[in-house]
Amino acid sequence: MKKIIALLLALTLLFASACGSGTQGGQTPSDPPAGQEPDASPVDQDAPPEPEPEPEAEPEPEPVVLEAYSIYDPTVMPEGGERDGVKYEAYDGIVEHLFFHPIIAYPELAFDGDAQEKGLDDYMVTVDEFNKILQSVYDHGYVLVDITNVWSEITGDDGQPKMVRNTLYLPEGKKPVIFSYDDTNYYPYMLENGFTYKLIIGDDGKITSWGLDPQGNEVISRDLDAIPALDKFVEEHPDFSPFGAKASLSLTGYCGILGYRTQTEKEDQSPEHEANRQAEREAVKPIIAELKRTGWTFGSHTWGHVNLAKKSLDVIKEDTVKWLDEVGSLVGETPILYYPHGARPDGGDWKQTGPIFQYLQSQGFRVFCSVGIESFSFIKKDICAVICDRLHPDGTTLRKSRKRYLQFYDAKDIMDPVRPDYGVDWD
Numbered sequence: 207m208k209k210i211i212a213l214l215l216a217l218t219l220l221f222a223s224a225c226g227s228g229t230q231g232g233q234t235p236s237d238p239p240a241g242q243e244p245d246a247s248p249v250d251q252d253a254p255p256e257p258e259p260e261p262e263a264e265p266e267p268e269p270v271v272l273e274a275y276s277i278y279d280p281t282v283m284p285e286g287g288e289r290d291g292v293k294y295e296a297y298d299g300i301v302e303h304l305f306f307h308p309i310i311a312y313p314e315l316a317f318d319g320d321a322q323e324k325g326l327d328d329y330m331v332t333v334d335e336f337n338k339i340l341q342s343v344y345d346h347g348y349v350l351v352d353i354t355n356v357w358s359e360i361t362g363d364d365g366q367p368k369m370v371r372n373t374l375y376l377p378e379g380k381k382p383v384i385f386s387y388d389d390t391n392y393y394p395y396m397l398e399n400g401f402t403y404k405l406i407i408g409d410d411g412k413i414t415s416w417g418l419d420p421q422g423n424e425v426i427s428r429d430l431d432a433i434p435a436l437d438k439f440v441e442e443h444p445d446f447s448p449f450g451a452k453a454s455l456s457l458t459g460y461c462g463i464l465g466y467r468t469q470t471e472k473e474d475q476s477p478e479h480e481a482n483r484q485a486e487r488e489a490v491k492p493i494i495a496e497l498k499r500t501g502w503t504f505g506s507h508t509w510g511h512v513n514l515a516k517k518s519l520d521v522i523k524e525d526t527v528k529w530l531d532e533v534g535s536l537v538g539e540t541p542i543l544y545y546p547h548g549a550r551p552d553g554g555d556w557k558q559t560g561p562i563f564q565y566l567q568s569q570g571f572r573v574f575c576s577v578g579i580e581s582f583s584f585i586k587k588d589i590c591a592v593i594c595d596r597l598h599p600d601g602t603t604l605r606k607s608r609k610r611y612l613q614f615y616d617a618k619d620i621m622d623p624v625r626p627d628y629g630v631d632w633d
């Protein structure tokens with residue numbers, strides 16, 4: 207219990223601060239320059255005009271042809287029990303669930319001894335660790351499934367809606383794992399601490415990250431961010447995602463989403479802010495569309511990273527309306543809610559169903575995810591909902607929970623030597 211409280215406290219420290227313009231003490235990222243900069247060379251007004259160069263036929267820009275991407279329903283047995291020469295079989299066992307925060311692209315900025323260092327060490331993994339974890343999870347026989355495919359809502363014999371666990375049809379011998387990524391919002395504090403700044407569409411039409419390296423150079427890459435990194439891994443290992451699933455992105459709204467500042471601000475209700483906000487909403491739409499096309503789904507992490515164990519129902523209602531208005535309107539309806547800080551509402555959701563849980567369920571949420579020591583899940587009997595816990599590959603578990611994660615990877619093989627020396631407890 208002590209451990210859980212410590213975890214919650216630290217998460218509070220990490221994520222509780224408001225986004226507000228400038229309140230983080232850091233710069234909000236300026237937009238990346240859009241590919242072609244206009245030629246800015248000064249024109250000498252007195253010089254005779256240069257003869258017009260022969261206009262070269264501008265080559266038509268090659269239209270980017272996106273590769274087809276197939277998404278299959280894991281609750282349906284492929285015809286003849288086979289797809290692409292692979293045999294499928296029914297699976298009703300545990301669906302494991304691993305969740306990550308954004309990953310550290312530049313450890314020298316994350317682990318620089320500042321006030322954020324400990325929190326980043328506790329709750330994040332580095333790019334190298336992430337890649338090793340992916341490889342090991344894959345090597346251990348897991349395949350990705352999307353969280354929205356694991357349970358369904360049906361009408362029970364009593365005429366009431368209820369959730370049921372679906373039978374999954376998996377490639378023979380494989381085990382299912384859900385991935386979720388929390389706080390994929392690109393908060394200002396992260397930008398200063400070694401993370402990428404936003405997602406963009408690369409020249410090849412693929413989701414790519416944009417950011418600045420420690421020297422301030424612009425970097426467009428698919429290797430520094432857990433979203434394109436997973437895309438790439440699945441391209442190289444298509445059998446890791448037989449249904450095309452990637453991860454579920456757990457989004458707050460108070461700093462916008464995916465690196466785009468789509469949020470309203472209490473302190474700034476100027477027409478300029480609103481115009482910028484609308485432009486950011488337009489800019490993020492193609493990113494969302496491409497993510498959805500390639501197997502990513504979305505869940506709510508509340509608008510304000512609200513601690514559901516501590517806030518009043520009224521505050522939570524206001525927050526939920528804002529999430530649906532500012533985030534749900536972009537990513538679409540979702541049945542998934544990820545508790546900020548892992549904090550359960552109403553003093554617990556396992557033995558009781560309190561007013562906050564009931565309200566959130568009434569807003570369309572059906573799967574309520576916390577954080578725990580195993581991939582626990584429970585279909586509630588008194589309301590149409592599922593509660594579940596997720597495991598958390600990060601510094602705390604790499605250092606202290608090696609055994610619990612051996613079914614996925616061995617922390618000894620994963621832990622990045624660039625981490626600060628906070629010690630390990632490996633037995």
Ligand SMILES: [Zn+2]
Binds near residue numbers: 388389507511546547
């Ligand atoms: Zn969070």
